[in-house]
Amino acid sequence: MNKQQLAAFEAEWRPRINQYLDQQLQACSDRPTLAASMRYSVLAGGKRLRPLLTLAVLDVFGVTITPAHLRASTAVELMHTYSLIHDDLPAMDNDRLRRGEPTNHVKFGEDVAILAGDALQPLTFEWIADSGLPATMIAQQTLALAQATGPKGMVAGQVADVLGAGRHLALPALQQLHREKTGALIHYAVQAGLIQAEVPTAIQDPLLAYADAYGLAFQIYDDILDVTSTPEELGKATHKDADEHKNTYPGLLGLDGAQQALKQAVAAAEAALEQAQAISEREMTLLAAFLTYFTD
Template structure:
């Protein structure tokens, strides 16, 4: 039976390591995004809308995961690595802009500020998201990494975000509203909608570091367990937090009859599922460490996100 012990141990051992890593890299990620979106379009309104959502804040979890993989395997982060790693944040922001639209979740607040369509209008918000998606691939393609790495990373991102990844999860979420999904269907939905881009973020680091396939496999299992934990945790926060704490509306999922882990399993059941996902991620890291003889403490530190 999974207990809280592993989560408590994670907090004591790894929280400071994660804070140090974020303190080093998050400002660099934010600065890179700011500087390289100044002239991303010759249309001032489009530029402003793109910058508004990208620079609105956020954990920068996905690029941080990519950079953490490079750190674990001793890869010095060059400007090319940084560009190709930060690009995922553009794709993530595109997904948030479109997810917030009236035709989707119709959210009014994101990261404590009005959502893009509230600020700029629905038409401009759609176009801002449309522009960020291909810009993601542009940053990878012109990063300066080798042609093989660029091709592999581009393919991985296309698969993660397309009709068998993030978009598939989004349509399952839209069509599933008001219906009762069984647990396997709910897990599949979130593997695609939320987990696919987290899977990609880890995979991008593995591609850039040219990690052997036998080491990649457990680390991708870690990514998948992390993505599941991330969604369960987000669902829990939706029912236990205030809008001021989250920077967005809460209790919307229940009000709109969407499928969530607390809704399906109850709050206690969702918390148990979270602990199980964290344990699965830890086991995968142990397997990756045994296969690679590398220290995985930094990646374990990312699991302390779920102890806050």
């Protein structure tokens, strides 16, 4: 795995993603307060992991990234931001800090924050629909995103998280919760690239297995950081999960057990990439480099 390869890819594409988001959201609404609220959270920073994963899949399969690909691939960041705005609300996680800045509802009020999230969700589908990609591709990507974020995906996981607070969940239930809440949108990010690159099903399967293992590793790593990091390091409150009796991997398995589970998830992702490379005869080092996020 090559951290330099990932750093070079991020250096090329993250600024372009950020610039695109900034430009396209300048006239996102004729209501100034709504537009300001939407832009505030979307442009607050972040790794841009999900659109980067989509673009990385296109790169692996030799697809030249056109403005249509960029628009359809970047749209996921709007959906991700909507989920963060709503997740931070007092009725949910009640967070006052996100990426080192006040959360949206602290800055704009709960009512506007809710509506900003409500606006970002359909705008996500608008960007995919008017991207200029072929109609069949648009339909496939729209369906995949709706499934990933709807009542059997991200929202289902959020409900399980809210209702599970204060109750002990067994490991299978915790894994299912995070497959939905966190993993579904990462699964979709890889899937979107596979759709746009028109990758055959036999090659899609191991790459979606990679995405699922990556999503699991991402959540375990996030849980570990909540225990081991400071608010200054993370840009958000830490130790809240334990304080609020949320179900986490360190809480269930202990810190050592969580770190071992993280290693197992990374190993599963690596194995899936090896399988995909053998079937496709495509080099998967760029996708493997994304796993360096979980290593020092």
